[in-house]
Amino acid sequence: MDNHQFFQKDAQIVRKIVLIISIAIFTACIAIAAGSYFYIKSALQPVDPDDHTPVHVSIPIGSSVNDIANVLEEKRLIKSSFVFRYYVKLKNHVDFQAGEYDLNRSMSVEDIIAALKTGKVTEKSGxxxxxxxxxxxxxxxxxxxxxxxxxxxxxxxxxxxxxxxxxxxxxxxxxxxxxxxxxxxxxxxxxxxxxxxxxxxxxxxxxxxxxxxxxxxxxxxxxKYERDRNEMNMTTHQLLTMSSLIEEEATKKAEREKIASVFYNRLRTGMPLQTDPTVLYALGKHKERVYYKDLKVQSPYNTYIHKGLPPGPIANAGEMSIQAALKPAKTDYLYFLATPAGDVIFTKTLEEHNRQKEKYIRKQ
Incomplete structure (x- = not known):
């Protein structure tokens, strides 16, 4: 092979490499452009088209577009403060009005901009x-x-x-x-x-x-508690069921974590939970006191005659009870008793429990 043929072959290889690189760069540019287009298009759409819950927004006097964009992103009313800022600049939107607004996550960026420009402030909720x-x-x-x-x-x-x-x-x-x-x-x-x-x-x-x-x-x-729930190996249904029992047994003075520990200790030892609120739920009544005859009510919710958790929650628990269900105290208590004063006494044995019951309940 002479030098001319050698350089000719080299040139062909170089051209092929340049062509491949050019195609790759062109393809990457198209992909980036397409990705950017869909990202921006998505960012201009409502955060949640079905969420009409009012979200209160305060726009102080003198707020810049950057300030407004940050507030809207913090309130989860827009997906991207970056896109919002550049969209406002591109469309030359001006005259945002300071004030108090009720917006919602079903609004698009254009809807939100229109609302903030009208100066129509928060109206009393219906x-x-x-x-x-x-x-x-x-x-x-x-x-x-x-x-x-x-x-x-x-x-x-x-x-x-x-x-x-x-x-x-x-x-x-x-x-x-x-x-x-x-x-x-x-x-x-x-x-x-x-x-x-x-x-x-x-x-x-x-x-x-x-x-x-x-x-x-x-x-x-x-x-917020998904990781804790998974670590407890509980389903959402089990968590809300346990939380509802804690909520219904708790008093203002009660230590929910200790109440939770009693329930978990009973589950571990195979004891029935024997919690009165499940009996009242089974009866469909609100009573000041549960009597022995009530404990016999035939219902899957009655934790005196059925071991384990009831079929589902018996009330709507607050966050404190959910936290207690996920982070129970470490105790060996198996019993607790709420006194008429609202205090909760925890005991380890039935004998201790009965003594406390005699002292605080039966003498009332």
């Missing part, structure tokens, strides 16, 4: 609904009915509608499962409607909007 800790589903239904004008029966009908529940299971798979459709469960969503204060623009929003606002709150709270 409906404010406060659900206390330990509230049961029938009580929640009554509260919704009283505040909105729906009949309690209408609310309960929706909360018990199997097709609706199945749709919710698909929509909120991180918290809802087929466990709530167990034939022994009285109300599928018992324990899943988080106790908190909710605001709605309408005085009479759809029942589904109220229910899903509560489910989203439950989802948000439980997401």
């Amino acid at each position: 409906l404010k609904l406060t659900i206390p800790e330990g509230t049961q589903l029938t009580q929640i239904a009554a509260m919704i009915a009283k505040k909105t004008g729906y009949k309690k029966e209408e609310v309960l009908q929706q909360l018990n509608d199997r097709k609706y529940i199945e749709k919710l299971i698909q929509k909120y798979p991180s918290i809802l499962s087929k466990d709530i459709l167990n034939k022994n469960i009285r109300y599928p969503l018992e324990g899943y409607l988080f106790p908190a204060t909710y605001s709605f623009h309408e005085k009479k929003p759809p029942i589904s909007e109220i229910v899903e606002a509560m489910l989203r709150k439950t989802e948000k709270v439980l997401a």
Whole structure:
């Protein structure tokens, strides 16, 4: 092979390499451009098209676009403060108005910009609904009915509608499962409607909007404890069931972690939980005192005659009870007794427990 042929062959190889590199660079550029396009397009869309819960935003006088973008991102009203800033600059949006606003996560970036430019400040919410800790589903239904004008029966009908529940299971798979459709469960969503204060623009929003606002709150709270729940090897249903027992047994002075330890100690030793609130739930009554005849009620919720956890939650637990269920105290207590003064006395043996009962309860 002479020098001319050698250099000719070399040139062909170089051209091929250059072509391959050029194609690779071109492809990468297209991929980056496409990725950037879809990223920006997504960032301009609503954070959650189905979440109409009002989110209060305060825009102080003198706020820059950067300040506004950061506030909106912190409130999870936009997906990217970076995209928001450059979108505002590109579209030459100006005249944002300082004030107090109620926005929501179903709004697109353009919707939010329009709202912030009108200067239309927060209006009084149409409906404010406060659900206390330990509230049961029938009580929640009554509260919704009283505040909105729906009949309690209408609310309960929706909360018990199997097709609706199945749709919710698909929509909120991180918290809802087929466990709530167990034939022994009285109300599928018992324990899943988080106790908190909710605001709605309408005085009479759809029942589904109220229910899903509560489910989203439950989802948000439980997401913080997912690792702890997995370490405890508990399902969400088991966690909320245990939390509800702790919530119903706790008094203002009670140490929830110790109450949780008693329940776990009993489960480990094969003892029935024997917690009175499950009997009251089985009876469907609220009584100041549970009598021995009540303990015989035939119900899968009665933890005096059935070992283990009841089929599902018996109330909606607050976050303190959820924390206690995940981080119980390390004790060897098997019994506890709430005194009329609200104190809780923990004991290790039945003999000790009966002595305390004689001292504080039977003499009352």
